[in-house]
Amino acid sequence: MLKAMEQPRPDAKLERILATVDSIPPGRVATYGQVALEAGLPRRARLVGSALANLGQGSEIPWHRVVGSPGRISPRPGPGVHRQRQRLLAEGVEVSATGKIDLERFGWRPG
């Protein structure tokens, strides 16, 4: 028998991560580490980044609501940073020209 089909869902973790990101309310932002923690995966901040990087264009996931620990949009190649800033501004989140966000005011607080 082929065990090629019985994959133990490598995506299971990513599913949880994406679900968590999807639960971030509009006008709020969460850090990568925070998302990982909420998804039940402590210390997996980088995995969250990978998951988002893997998203297609047409994804419904609000990836723009995820930022780095200091409340700053994580630098990356491409126009992603700019688009993220635009989307956040459109939601009413104050983003400085350098991509800084006040987590005290716009940080997501689960619970």
Add this chain to the structure above:
DNA sequence: ATAATGACTTTCA
């Protein structure tokens, strides 16, 4: 199995 990589985080100068 070993090594390199990355949308991260924390620590230290």
Add this chain to the structure above:
DNA sequence: TTGAAAGCCATTA
């Protein structure tokens, strides 16, 4: 306050 260095860990090569 800023920037470099090390720590972390699943995914890829």
